[in-house]
Amino acid sequence: MDTELAEEQEYLRAARKTLTQMLDHARHRVATGETIAGDGYTAEVLGRLLRSRAKELAEEPDGPLFFGRLRFGPDAGDHADQQYYLGRRRIGLGAEMPLVIDWRAPVSSRFYRATATDPMGVQVRRRYGWSTSPAELTGYEDEHITSGLPSRYLTEEIERPRVGPMRDIVATIQADQDQLVRADLTTSTCVQGGPGTGKTAVGLHRVAYLLYAYRERLRRDSVLVLGPNPAFLRYISAVLPTLGEVEVEQGTLDDLLDSVPVRATDAAAAAAVKHDVRMAKVLRRALYGRIRPPAEPITIADGSYRWRVPEEYLARLVVSVRREAPTYGLGRERLRARVVGLVQRQAERRVGALSAAWTQRIGRSKPVKDLLEHCWPRVRPVDLVAELLTDSDAMSAAADGILTPAEQNAIGRRVKNRWTLADALLVDEVAGLIDHPPGYTHIVVDEAQDLSPMQCRAIARRCRYGSLTVLGDVAQGTTPWAAGSWPEQLGHLGQPDASVTPLTTGFRVPAAVLELADRLLDVDVPRTRSYRTDGWVNCRHTDDLIAGVVSAVRDALRYEGSIGVITADAAAERVSAALTSVGDPRVNTIPASLAKGLEYDHVVAVEPADIVDAEPRGTNRLYVVLTRAVSRLDVVHSRPLPAALG
Numbered sequence: 001m002d003t004e005l006a007e008e009q010e011y012l013r014a015a016r017k018t019l020t021q022m023l024d025h026a027r028h029r030v031a032t033g034e035t036i037a038g039d040g041y042t043a044e045v046l047g048r049l050l051r052s053r054a055k056e057l058a059e060e061p062d063g064p065l066f067f068g069r070l071r072f073g074p075d076a077g078d079h080a081d082q083q084y085y086l087g088r089r090r091i092g093l094g095a096e097m098p099l100v101i102d103w104r105a106p107v108s109s110r111f112y113r114a115t116a117t118d119p120m121g122v123q124v125r126r127r128y129g130w131s132t133s134p135a136e137l138t139g140y141e142d143e144h145i146t147s148g149l150p151s152r153y154l155t156e157e158i159e160r161p162r163v164g165p166m167r168d169i170v171a172t173i174q175a176d177q178d179q180l181v182r183a184d185l186t187t188s189t190c191v192q193g194g195p196g197t198g199k200t201a202v203g204l205h206r207v208a209y210l211l212y213a214y215r216e217r218l219r220r221d222s223v224l225v226l227g228p229n230p231a232f233l234r235y236i237s238a239v240l241p242t243l244g245e246v247e248v249e250q251g252t253l254d255d256l257l258d259s260v261p262v263r264a265t266d267a268a269a270a271a272a273v274k275h276d277v278r279m280a281k282v283l284r285r286a287l288y289g290r291i292r293p294p295a296e297p298i299t300i301a302d303g304s305y306r307w308r309v310p311e312e313y314l315a316r317l318v319v320s321v322r323r324e325a326p327t328y329g330l331g332r333e334r335l336r337a338r339v340v341g342l343v344q345r346q347a348e349r350r351v352g353a354l355s356a357a358w359t360q361r362i363g364r365s366k367p368v369k370d371l372l373e374h375c376w377p378r379v380r381p382v383d384l385v386a387e388l389l390t391d392s393d394a395m396s397a398a399a400d401g402i403l404t405p406a407e408q409n410a411i412g413r414r415v416k417n418r419w420t421l422a423d424a425l426l427v428d429e430v431a432g433l434i435d436h437p438p439g440y441t442h443i444v445v446d447e448a449q450d451l452s453p454m455q456c457r458a459i460a461r462r463c464r465y466g467s468l469t470v471l472g473d474v475a476q477g478t479t480p481w482a483a484g485s486w487p488e489q490l491g492h493l494g495q496p497d498a499s500v501t502p503l504t505t506g507f508r509v510p511a512a513v514l515e516l517a518d519r520l521l522d523v524d525v526p527r528t529r530s531y532r533t534d535g536w537v538n539c540r541h542t543d544d545l546i547a548g549v550v551s552a553v554r555d556a557l558r559y560e561g562s563i564g565v566i567t568a569d570a571a572a573e574r575v576s577a578a579l580t581s582v583g584d585p586r587v588n589t590i591p592a593s594l595a596k597g598l599e600y601d602h603v604v605a606v607e608p609a610d611i612v613d614a615e616p617r618g619t620n621r622l623y624v625v626l627t628r629a630v631s632r633l634d635v636v637h638s639r640p641l642p643a644a645l646g
């Protein structure tokens with residue numbers, strides 16, 4: 001064992017040396033690239049590229065360069081009797097056989113998928129143990145595939161106390177997760193998984209995989225990760241960079257919709273209408289309602305000629321372009337081209353072939369412009385939405401028969417520019433009817449159960465020719481419009497045929513916590529089986545809530561890892577102020593509405609009844625809160641616990 005470990009450590013030294021050489025090469029190329037490239041622009045692009053490559057390599061932690069090794073048996077085809085070390089990225093110089101292969105390389109998949117029933121040619125799967133800072137190789141464990149015994153390192157990794165931001169899971173991706181990670185670029189999938197089943201982890205690793213496997217086809221900016229809020233995005237922000245992908249766009253949907261300055265908040269009734277899918281119909285009708293038949297023929301002066309197009313010809317053109325249903329913007333240009341076409345045919349009969357410059361001039365002539373402004377006017381999305389919301393005639397013209405008078409009333413307002421977040425969505429919808437926005441090749445949408453139909457549409461129109469990874473859990477839906485089932489949501493997302501794959505092994509929440517939280521479930525979803533048998537739940541009744549919380553936190557500090565004190569939003573400030581006396585950076589106070597997607601080793605859930613009472617879907621909110629716990633859950637309450645918790 002000792003000699004073998006020494007050999008492994010020797011291998012590590014060789015890998016570190018090679019990595020240093022790779023880094024030197026990259027730096028050298030940064031230095032020289034800028035001076036040898038032909039022109040300034042190429043030099044800049046090349047320099048930036050190489051610099052980011054150097055950065056990727058430099059960010060390789062000074063440590064665990066590999067996490068596993070595959071040894072193949074004699075019957076493994078091309079891999080017969082080979083062995084490969086697997087790491088976060090390839091380590092090797094030039095075309096030589098690399099010392100470490102990338103976890104995303106095709107053969108690495110067998111590390112994750114080989115089982116006793118289907119060993120895939122793998123004889124031994126080795127996992128390595130590492131100490132943290134400095135990262136040293138401390139041991140290894142051989143899994144003889146055919147024995148099927150669970151791995152100690154795997155269990156340790158999953159039960160490891162959490163500190164800091166979310167980490168990658170390359171060393172321990174499970175077979176069902178790997179199938180999702182490596183799905184083809186054109187495949188859209190939806191992952192329904194209970195809390196802590198690794199949906200977010202799968203989505204992020206899928207992005208890294210796609211950028212590797214489709215390097216030629218995918219630019220870094222053609223992939224987008226959408227999360228529910230900035231706190232969540234901060235929490236996950238380190239994962240892709242540790243996987244070597246430093247430039248992937250990660251944001252919230254609201255970040256994408258910067259069409260209007262948001263100054264106000266909608267009342268619940270108004271928000272409900274604005275997020276309803278019927279709004280799409282209202283907006284379409286409002287926009288296309290601007291199209292009118294011509295009021296008169298047009299006459300165009302062209303040197304000594306005057307060309308005339310009769311009104312009924314023009315009217316027929318408007319109808320036919322309208323029927324072709326292109327985008328509104330394209331329709332306008334098509335109408336212009338068709339009108340010019342009519343004029344051109346007339347003119348060419350008299351004067352012979354005409355140039356492109358001529359058609360352009362006629363297209364820009366005042367009579368044609370006036371005709372377009374009358375029949376197919378240019379529309380600014382903000383103006384259209386402002387008019388709709390502030391002018392009751394415009395509203396009823398567009399919404400009668402689609403929204404009830406009460407609903408129309410709920411969204412009407414007096415002031416033009418008191419924009420809300422939902423208005424930004426409406427403006428975006430109109431902009432999307434006028435012109436398709438620039439699209440992404442792949443979008444990962446996390447917490448997708450919470451999106452409204454109108455939000456889904458905003459994502460769908462940015463992914464018309466791309467694919468989606470939709471991640472969520474209908475049991476964790478907390479918005480008023482949260483999806484009750486996936487097929488409808490996937491329809492709104494423009495991917496009605498995407499398959500829904502369940503993930504059912506829980507890697508975060510211990511069985512005891514899950515057992516308590518699951519009592520709150522009121523929807524039919526596949527249950528999560530916890531991988532973790534450690535962990536505990538403790539309910540503390542107290543007459544003085546704040547004192548109870550402080551005491552629970554002090555007790556929690558005896559353990560390793562992060563502590564999340566999660567309260568109803570209204571109490572967050574008071575609880576946070578009380579906890580300043582504890583003065584430990586491991587303690588965070590989080591309002592329940594921001595807890596989604598986060599995790600803490602030790603969760604102190606404060607007054608569940610208040611969390612439930614705070615909003616219509618309060619029970620689902622409480623479910624989210626309780627399932628943030630990685631190891632331990634303290635429930636502190638002065639009011640009776642919600643009945644479902646028992």
Ligand SMILES: Nc1ncnc2c1ncn2[C@@H]1O[C@H](COP(=O)(O)OP(=O)(O)OP(=O)(O)O)[C@@H](O)[C@H]1O
Pocket residue numbers: 157158166167168169172173174177193194195196197198199200201202473476507508596597598599627
């Ligand atoms: N295969 C795995 N090996 C080790 N850890 C894992 C694995 N899969 C997931 N985890 C860990 O489990 C935790 C929960 O994962 P993640 O946040 O991706 O779950 P989720 O399904 O998105 O949860 P939620 O629905 O509650 O947001 C994370 O700490 C993640 O790193």
